[in-house]
Amino acid sequence: MDNGKESSQQGVPAELEIQLTPKQAILLVVLSIVFVVLFGTFARVILESVFGKSEWHSPFLLIELLIIVPSIVILKKYRYSFKTIFRFNPVSLSVVFWSVIFGFSVTIIGDQLDRIIQAWFPMPDVLTQAMEEIFLTPNSIDFFLILIIATLGAGFCEEMLFRGLLQNILEKKFNLKAAIFIPAFLFGLIHFLPWLVIQITLLGLALGVLAWRCDSIYPTILVHSLNNLIAILYIRFHSPELDSLYVSESLVNPTFVLLAIVVFLFSGRQIWNCGRLKPALNRDSFQD
Numbered sequence: 001m002d003n004g005k006e007s008s009q010q011g012v013p014a015e016l017e018i019q020l021t022p023k024q025a026i027l028l029v030v031l032s033i034v035f036v037v038l039f040g041t042f043a044r045v046i047l048e049s050v051f052g053k054s055e056w057h058s059p060f061l062l063i064e065l066l067i068i069v070p071s072i073v074i075l076k077k078y079r080y081s082f083k084t085i086f087r088f089n090p091v092s093l094s095v096v097f098w099s100v101i102f103g104f105s106v107t108i109i110g111d112q113l114d115r116i117i118q119a120w121f122p123m124p125d126v127l128t129q130a131m132e133e134i135f136l137t138p139n140s141i142d143f144f145l146i147l148i149i150a151t152l153g154a155g156f157c158e159e160m161l162f163r164g165l166l167q168n169i170l171e172k173k174f175n176l177k178a179a180i181f182i183p184a185f186l187f188g189l190i191h192f193l194p195w196l197v198i199q200i201t202l203l204g205l206a207l208g209v210l211a212w213r214c215d216s217i218y219p220t221i222l223v224h225s226l227n228n229l230i231a232i233l234y235i236r237f238h239s240p241e242l243d244s245l246y247v248s249e250s251l252v253n254p255t256f257v258l259l260a261i262v263v264f265l266f267s268g269r270q271i272w273n274c275g276r277l278k279p280a281l282n283r284d285s286f287q288d
Contacts, residue, residue: 019078019080020169022169022170022173025166026182032071035067035070036064047059056139056142057137057146058149061150062153064149065153067158075165085165085168085169086164087163087211087215088218091214091219091275095214095218095274098267099222102210102264102267103223103226103227105261105263106206107227108256108257109260110199113202116251122195127193127195135232135236136235146232150228150232151228151229155221155222155224155225155228156221158224159207159211159217159220162204163220164217166186167179167212170182176212180205184204184208187200208220213271
């Protein structure tokens with residue numbers, strides 16, 4: 001992609017495309033997280049004081065999507081190109097297809113890792129029950145809204161911030177490994193649950209490699225959204241019959257895990273080949 005050409009077409013000077021420094025980008029992400037936490041806490045206190053405790057969970061999940069708002073406001077003020085900064089670059093249908101397959105495998109591998117970590121470092125029952133209560137809401141409309149917000153909403157907003165804005169800027173200034181790791185680690189931290197940091201950070205690393213290789217967040221949005229979708233549907237609809245096939249002694253059935261690893265490697269390779277960057281852009285590598 002010729003950034004100068006794209007910028008001139010959109011009326012945005014090429015030199016404005018990458019004026020944010022890594023420190024500024026990291027600070028912007030941190031401020032975005034703080035903004036959501038403070039605003040969400042304030043909104044919950046006000047709403048509960050006025051209307052009482054609500055059985056609806058979707059409005060509070062919706063607040064979390066505001067994490068992208070500070071970045072949009074600042075980037076708009078300085079007339080940055082959203083397409084370039086957030087990495088909304090088109091990808092081939094092959095990448096889309098293999099990203100979906102990749103998403104299924106990542107979800108199963110992540111589930112197994114989560115079960116192993118929980119066996120050694122279990123989350124308190126009160127937190128587990130509180131999280132499950134959200135997705136087990138008897139209100140079907142509330143659940144549908146939760147499903148949309150937690151899949152498409154979180155997929156778009158979080159990927160725009162971490163693999164779009166932050167990683168995109170870090171790649172131009174930092175070593176590639178650091179540029180991928182820092183957003184992935186912050187991505188793990190924003191969930192504010194130490195029992196989930198490792199597995200979410202590893203998911204972030206996989207998403208970071210996809211974003212870098214394809215120079216686009218569309219594949220990462222697909223994988224991220226699919227991972228959340230499957231997790232939510234499993235919590236709500238799993239049954240003893242399903243668990244008898246999928247679970248073996250509290251862990252994922254080894255057959256499913258082995259199959260997921262094979263699919264992960266194969267689909268990842270396909271995305272790697274389909275998403276091959278132009279030589280001029282592929283100036284960094286994991287071998288550096």
